[in-house]
Amino acid sequence: MKAAVISAPYRFNIEDREAPSPASGEVLIRVRAVGICGSDVHGMEADGGSRRPPGLIMGHEAAGEIVAVGAGVDGWKAGDRVALNPQLYCGHCHACRRGWPNLCENGVTLGSARKQLTHGAMREYIAVPTRQIYKLPDNLSFDEGATLDFVGNAFHVMNRSNSQLGDCFLVIGTGAIGLVAVQLARLRGAGKIIAVDTSPAKLELARKFGADRVVNPLTEDVLAAVKEETDGYGADVVLEMVGLPSTYETAVRAAKMQGTVMALGFAANEVTLPIQPLLFNEVTIVGCTGFSFEGPVVLDMIADGRIDVKPLITHEYPLEDIERGFEALLDKKSDAIKVIIHP
Template sequence: MKAAVIRAPYRFNIEDHPVPQPGPGEVLIRIHAVGICGSDVHGMEADGGQRRQPGLIMGHESAGQIEAVGPNVTDWKAGDRVAIDPQLSCGYCYACERGWKNLCENGVTIGSSRKHLTHGAMREYITVPTRQIYKLPDNVSFDEGATLDFVGNAVHVLNRSNSKLGDTFVIIGTGAIGLIAVQLAKLRGAGKIIAVDTSDSKLALAARFGADRTINPIKEDAIAVIKEETGGYGADIVLEMVGLPATYDTAVRAAKMQGTVMALGFAADQVTIPIQPLLFSEVTIVGCTGFSFEGPTVLNMIADGRIDVKPLITHEFPLDQIESGFEVLLDKKADAIKVIIHP
């Protein structure tokens, strides 16, 4: 089979590898679609590139079709169309026993080398345990199925926010996750949604999805506009989807008294939080990572049209043009949101 193997930052070899064989409780999946995530880009740069090391087959946003099942697999069969949860959990640690598989103490993510090299889906075939797969509804394409991970992350963030009908949302970062968050905030009955990004094209899409006000902080004072739009108080819920010191600073300052900042963005090892507004406004910061039990909800909402992922898929490339996929993502003029690779 063909596999894209990292040899240097943004440089890949397309190599021939043996097709893996499914073990007990596993299935062999023919990958049809795999997305390039922002963490794939940052992972080659942050931490000295430790999250995406040379020798790794990356790719954690994927969907495909079962080709074969391993011993003891009875609930799945060849031909089933599936999306893959990339978070491999052990099932027995403190977190897993409580249903927090995204916090598994022994967990790893496919396509990452953060804990140890765990090959992902930028190849023609992959084997995974059956607990990692979800059946695709008939009207959900492989490309749409490959969005499970980042859509699941957005759903998880909104679930943890405990938002109420009429709450004001500020969403900082309108990449793939942020644009899903705009849709979800609308579905949750937000009183007002304010989107912040430096890309006018992404802000236009945020407005299409339901943002009432968009702010490009290069052109406007984001905090001043947010205060003006919220009667001088700030937002009930602020979603930080970027992960830089400047954007976390904005997030805390944008929250109202006893407001909540949902922290998902992760592009820098450390960020500085403005302590005065945090303390004197009693702002709550809630950490978020990955999704947990939301997989079926995500696919059902895509299937019935409540979540629209199609406009987010802006570019598609075959596996042997994977470097072009990264070039598009790195080119600010390309207006790329989600790049899908077809092995």
């Protein structure tokens, strides 16, 4: 099989590798679509480079079709179309027993080396346990199925926010996850949605998805805009989707008294938070990672049109052109949001 193997930051060798065989309880999947995630980009850079080292086959946002099943597999067969949950979990540790598979103490992520080298889906075939797959609705393409992970992240953030009808949401960062969050905030009954990004194209899409106010921090003061839209009080729920020290500072300062900052963005290993507004406004910060058992609901909501992912898929390349996919994401003029690779 063909596989894209990292040789250096943003550089890949297309190698011939032996296709895996499904072990007991596993299925072998012919990968048809795999997305390049923002974490893949950050994982090649200084703060996260250990997560995407040379020798790794990356890729965790994937969909494909089953071509073989291992011993003991029931309910799945060759030809079934599936989307993958890339966070491999054990099912028996303390977190898994509590229903938190995304926090599995023994868990690893496909296409990452954060805990151990775990090859991902930037290849023609991958074998995974059946607990990691979800059936694709018939009307969803493989490209749409490959959006499960980032849509699931946005879904999980929203579920943990405990927001209420009429809340004001501030979405900092309108990449793929942020743009889904805008849609979910509207579905959740937001009273107002403010979206922040430096890309005019992404802000225009955020407006299309339901943002009432869009703010470009290169030309406008974010905190002033938030105060203007909230009678000076701030946002009830701030969704931090960027992960930089400056954006986390903005998130805390933009939250209202007893407001909530949902922390998902991760582009730097450490950030410094302004302690005065955090303490004196009793702001709550909630950490988020991955998604739990929301997968089937997420796919159903994409299938019935409540979540629209098609405008987010801006670029597609064959596996041999994976470097062009990264170049598109790194080129601010390309307006790339989600790049899909076809192995």
